Amino acid sequence: MGMFVSRLGDSLFTFAIPWIAYKLTQSSMIMGSMYAVSVLPIVLFGPVVGSLVDRWERKKLMIVTDIARALLVALIPILHLLGLLQLWHLYVISFMLTILSLMFDVSIVAIIPSLVPNQLTRANASYQLTNQIAELAGPLLAGALIVSIGGFNALWIDTVSFLGTLIVLILMPSFVTPKSLTGLSQIFKDIGEGFRWLVRSKINLSFSFQAMIGNFGYSAAFGVLMFYLLNTLQLDAQQSSLNYTLLGFGGIIGSLLAVPLENRFRRGVLIPMLLAFGTIGFLFAASSQFWLAPGLAFFAVTVCNVAWNTIVTSVRQETIPSDMIGRVLGFSRVLTRLAMPLGAMTGAALSEWADPRAVFIVAAGAKALEVIIALATPIRKL
Template sequence: MEASKIHTENDQQRNISLWKNSNFLLLWGANVTSLFGLQVYMIVMPLIIYDLSKSALAMSTMRMIEILPNILLGIVAGVIVDRLSRKKIMTVTVVFQWLSIAGILLLLLFQGIQLWSLFLLGFIFSSSGYFFLNAYHSSIPQLISKEQLTDANAKFSFVDTMIRMIGPGIVGFVLAATSFQKTVSIQLICISAMFVLIRLIKVPLVDQKGKQNSFWIDVKEGIMELIGNKVLLTPTVAILLINLSSSIIIGILLFFAVDIIGVSESEVGLMLSLGAIGGLFGALLLKKLVRHFPRGKIFTYVLVFEFIGYGILVFANSWLVIGMALAIRTFAVTIVNIIYLAFRQEFTPNHLLGRVAGTTSMLMKLAMPVGFLFAGLWAEWLPVRHLFVLTTIIVSLIFISLFRTRFYNIA
């Protein structure tokens, strides 16, 4: 009876304005608190590790541990998200995140913190966060109409970019004025707020289509859905290659800026902030673009901006030029990612969405260490600027290939 009531209430809200949809607002609020808490984590955790070890290897090991859940648990998370209540999964994973950060705070307070404990708690935090994000993204189509998915993802992306821009400055100020312990306490407050907001959301149960398969059959079903869904497979392959080129740039950009161009530490901050501005414009402009052009065409033609961004890096000679190149590139990447998320939510049956999201996320994250390693080896033996030429070639090939696909004309 209660589940039926939730379905009825959700059906009434799905087609109303996003800002009048209470479930959307609660999810949006949970996203805001989650993102700000994550900024605390991303800044404080490396500093704690460095303070303990004075080791770049220890810091990079933590970065690898944060990526591992996407690779190791991607498909597993997808099956669980499709089988169980997505609200319960979000609730439980927020509790695990709270416990892991509370554990770090207690170790700091009692001065018992060690590297192995940070690695363990960091893995629990990252794994819980990955399960949360899968359930979070899979629940969005249950709360709003298909016609609103692109707009909703644009709103999520806008606030994500905004917090990434202003968050580090706020966290840095708090950290400078207080201590590790008090700064980590802020993240604990953010996670507590997330818990309250998630508990208030009314997410209907997933329709299992009357089936209860084995785990491996469920895994296969998700993989086959991705392979057989030609509308979704095309942008998935495109983004896989885009992520590969992005990871190549990320892996070498700071080395290029500091070692070759001679950018100072303060200029690095300005450069990255300038780059993030492109994401804000992308999220704001997309809603207007989709009114006039098919999303497949927008996805395709916006790659021209990514091509231009990489092309500018080939000739960059100052932090300002690098920042402008990053802004142009981020503009394109933001639009591509928003459209892809909306397509995945719109063209995947909801009872398979967790598995498809888990599979695609795993594939895309696998591209990152490959790109990092490739960029590092290249920089050891070959000119870095030639690497930027390579990424422009990759993007141009993706652009040309999309013209021959059905996806190109999809609205």
């Protein structure tokens, strides 16, 4: 329940920031670069964050990051009220928020095996379901709030929403304190250990490369989604929010389907099936001018991605030692996010200089490559 309140606020932020950027600049390049900057810290600091998650007490780390994120989000409307807000402020705040969110999210994945060691897929599906319900309701709420009180004021609600997880974390018992962090040399040692473990684990490395290619295509499409809705399809705020809402609805379906599908199909068969479904979704967006076509396409892709992520997270938790999960996931996320800034900028360039629907063709091609990876690597043997 705490996560639901917090994620609801996060979805407001996800919708409001590109809206604010568009209203300030009317540029798809700015929107694409904003999305790129928001994922760049994962590439730069992912291994360091993984080391910190393994070395620091995870409950305290999550509390600190929760408070810091609330203060950063509040800074945007404060600067706006003072008449001081500039575009570079949005870049810096997005950059810092990504680092803090990475710490928080990796910590959650790391503590789930301690809470429910024998029901990992069900627990991960429940966690995904909570996130996706919030993402479903968030854009609808964001669209209504932006129309009624404005995008900047909507961010105040996101600030308050961090109390959802903060209260629960304060009440939650502490977990076992990991080994202490002795200095910078220990961080580099941890990074090396995480890298070597990931390289030796062929199944986890295959997942990382697969996600890297898929994230390139997804980022190309998602990074300019708001521009495509507002500029190409010329939708209003409410219509745009309905398209975004379908992303959350697809996530709910994906999280609900993960467990029954895993019970029915072998993982090595299920994973390429899910990815093929996402490929079809992007192809539909490229071929249709219907105003809800982008939302329906992302609905299909999000069903695929959430179910895939639920299953893959369970595999990682089953195969990665608990005291190394932060380091391995931190380095894995470098690979999986490495192509996201390039994808976002590619999508922005295509939207600016060519037919915006070409972005969906690129995304569909990346999804098809994911299917090939699933069939040609140890993933097929799961």
